[in-house]
Amino acid sequence: MTKKFDLKVLLDNCERKKLIDLINENNISIETACGGKGKCGKCKVKVLEGHISDITETEKKLLREKEIDENVVLACERYALGDVTIETLDENKETAEKGKIIKSDKNIDSIVEKIYLELPLPSLKDQRSDVKRILDCLKEQKNIDCKFDISLISTLHEILLESDYKATITIFKDEIIRVQSGNRQNQNYGIGIDIGTTTVAVYLIDLISGEVLDTKSSLNSQKKYGADVISRINYAIESKKNKQELKYEIETTIDKLIDKIISNNKVDKEDIGIVSIVGNTTMSHLLMGANVEGISKAPFNAVFLDEIIGKVDLLNINSLDKSTRFILLPNIGGYVGSDTLGAILSSDIKNKSGNVLLIDIGTNCELALKTDREILVCSTAAGPAFEGANMKYGMRASDGAIYDCDIDLQDDIHIKTIGDTSECVGICGSGYINLISKLAEEEIILPQGRIATLEDIEDDVSKKIKDRIYKQEKAYEIELYNDGNKKVSLMQEDIVNLQLAKAAVKTGIELLMIEGQVDKLDSILIAGAFGSNLDIDNIKSINMIPNIENENIHILGNAAGSGAIQILLYKDKYNNMKDIIKNTRHVELANHRDFNKIFADSLML
Known part of the structure; x- marks a missing residue:
């Protein structure tokens, strides 16, 4: 569904702003696979009102005549010359999924333990401090030696008084990280986070039963600065401000997802003691605000590779109690990050x-x-070719995307769309593989990746199929859909991109x-x-x-x-x-x- 947005511009500001910058400032979601470099042609919006700069040569190459006539522009190419009203397009619709979780049938033995203690009350004969009282009780009753997070001291006495010295202690890595009034040992939750370049997924886990209670995912909002890690690295090393923007974007994405998942499941944030995070080396560095210049070029030295443990306030995760710990799993080396380690562990x-x-x-x-x-x-x-990001008609997997086809050489190429829609929007990543594989099998695409010309194709191939193949400017394309208003084709350049990937x-x-x-x-x-x-x-x-x-x-x-x-x-x-x-x-x-x-x-x- 299209959406209408009003973009306000300060006219007394001598520095002109591109539409894409205004769109990003207003947190409007559109596709920007190339990071606003004028290469992908994805950041299309329709200008409804207002004045903008003139059409560029890049737009003339990447937009169709019908789009230009309808006032569709590339947001990264045009400057706002005053207040502008835009409309986002259906083809900018994006979805975010991460795939199923691998379950394990092992007995749960969580790294975070909650223990309920009924502490002896203070008296003239027992004048131990509250901290020592807890540490002694853990040693006597559970044979556990712990240290105590000093940040808990400011509220400890009130918590113990509230429950008549009956309290639940949360322990992580031999440290008491939380003290709660009463018996809450069965309310023990954790959160797992997978920071992908494209998609971020958050999982709410019951650390008692091992059950994944809920999953939430969204597109990584860093995508506005490019679909791949190289684009984001290049953006980050341009300035400290850019690096901080990328850190802010991923922190905000994570915080919103956590807030949504704990609200939907009515989980008290004080019952969440731990967050684990995986991501590739670049995503880990951007999350921590670390310099990424070293991993951008040989010898690809990272600022850090080891596991990082800290409190979530370091990551500006305001939806959780500030004493909640996070673990950023260790990276392995180069661009092989903690996400690969996570895959090795779970598989x-x-x-x-x-x-x-x-x-x-x-x-x-x-x-x-x-x-x-x-x-x-x-x-x-x-x-990003596998996501359809740098393809002419590429898109992520959502309704209207071509995901497969059947080819009858005596009849036609019959496309299949997600949702079995009559209208086709584009081609998803797996659709490109399926299409190219089947077209290559029928020699409509040749082994070296070139689209066959009419002279290459056997005489008994139907006219319908032959009519789908034609030369547009310098390269051939295979038209898969055309309803008079919109067409979707497999371009020669798309095949090259997939071959490279x-x-x-x-x-x-x-x-x-x-x-x-x-x-x-x-x-x-x-x-x-x-x-x-x-x-x-x-x-x-x-x-x-x-x-x-x-x-x-x-x-x-x-x-x-x-x-x-x-x-x-x-x-x-x-x-x-x-x-x-x-x-x-x-x-x-x-x-x-x-x-x-x-x-x-x-x-x-």
């Missing part, structure tokens, strides 16, 4: 037999290969197998929201993954988010994090001697 590949490949496919793609000797990991620069993944796999001295894989595990919607036969058909039996390829869902949850529920998984990292070898692909040759070979469909 339990360390204990699986044979050579096991874990692929976490998203805006960024991380790979982990478990052999009999070690785990090898790498990150591939797949870019899938070649990055295939190259990463092959180089890990070379480094691990592995000739054959026994199983493949595919994780990530995008990975959850892939057709195995089609990704094998375009040579994105090795051709092993389908029964040995398993779709996991959100393995990274599952890892964030499981380290809260199981002390052994939390305690094993460092051992896994110690026995994991990070492989830097860019400098590998075989990279260029394998990458070139992997481009073929």
Whole structure:
């Protein structure tokens, strides 16, 4: 559904503002895959009233004539010359999903423990301090030695008086982090957070039962500065202000999601003692406000890799009690972050037999290969093509997006849309894979990725299909939908973008197998929201993954988010994090001697 917005401009301000800046300042959500650099053509809005600067050459290339006639503009290209009223477009509609969670049937042994104590009352014979009274009681009754968070001292006496010295103590890593009146030991909750480049997911977990009570997700609001980590890194290193903006955006996204999830489930924020967070190295650095310049270029040195523990007020999470602790899981190295560690933990590949490949496919793609000797990991620069972000008619998976097709060479190409809608809006990421795979199988797209010309196509192919293929300016396209008002096509450039993305993944796999001295894989595990919607036969058909039996390829869902949850529920998984990292070898692909040759070979469909 379209929405109308009034954008106010201070006319006495000598510095002109682009529409995209005004849109961002007003927290209006539109697609900005390239970060407002005038490359993706996604930030379309319709200008209803007001004066703006003239059309640019970039817009003439990226917008259709009909759009220009209807006053559709690219927000990153136009300046506001006064107050402007705009309307967002349906094609800017975005959805946010992360995939299912991997459940574990182990007995719960949470890293956060709540203990109910009935403390002896103070008396002339027992003049121990409140702090010592609690510490002694824990030692005597539970054989637990603890330290005490001094920030609790200011309210401790009032809490104990309120409940006649009956209190619930929350312990994390041998430290008392909270004291509550009365018996609240069965109200023990945690929150797991998966910070993806595209999507942020928050999970509310009952630390007693292990149940995931609720899930909330939204688009990472940093997306306004670019769809991929490189765009955001480049933006962050331009100025300290930009870096702080990116930190603010992710903190705000997280805070809103937590506020919504605890409100919907009527959970007292004081019963949430712990938050675990996973994300790639860039997302972790931006969350902490760390400089990202070091990871932008060789030798890719990070400001930090180790686990970070702190209080949530450091992250400006105001929806939680300020004494709530957060754990930012350790990164592994380079662009391989704590999200990969989370996936390794939740998938339990360390204990699986044979050579096991874990692929976490998203805006960024991380790979982990478990052999009999070690785990090898790498990150591939797949870019946002899998999300449809840098494609002419690309979009995220929502109603009206083409996700597949059936091809009858004697009849036509029959598209399938999400929601089975009669109107087509665009093509989602998995749709590009399915379309290209099937069109390549029918030789409408040739092995090197080129759209076949009419001379290339067999005579017995129907006229309907042939009429869909035509040359627009310098390149061919395959028209999939056209109702007279809107058309959706598969462009030659789209195929190239997908080839580059899938070649990055295939190259990463092959180089890990070379480094691990592995000739054959026994199983493949595919994780990530995008990975959850892939057709195995089609990704094998375009040579994105090795051709092993389908029964040995398993779709996991959100393995990274599952890892964030499981380290809260199981002390052994939390305690094993460092051992896994110690026995994991990070492989830097860019400098590998075989990279260029394998990458070139992997481009073929």
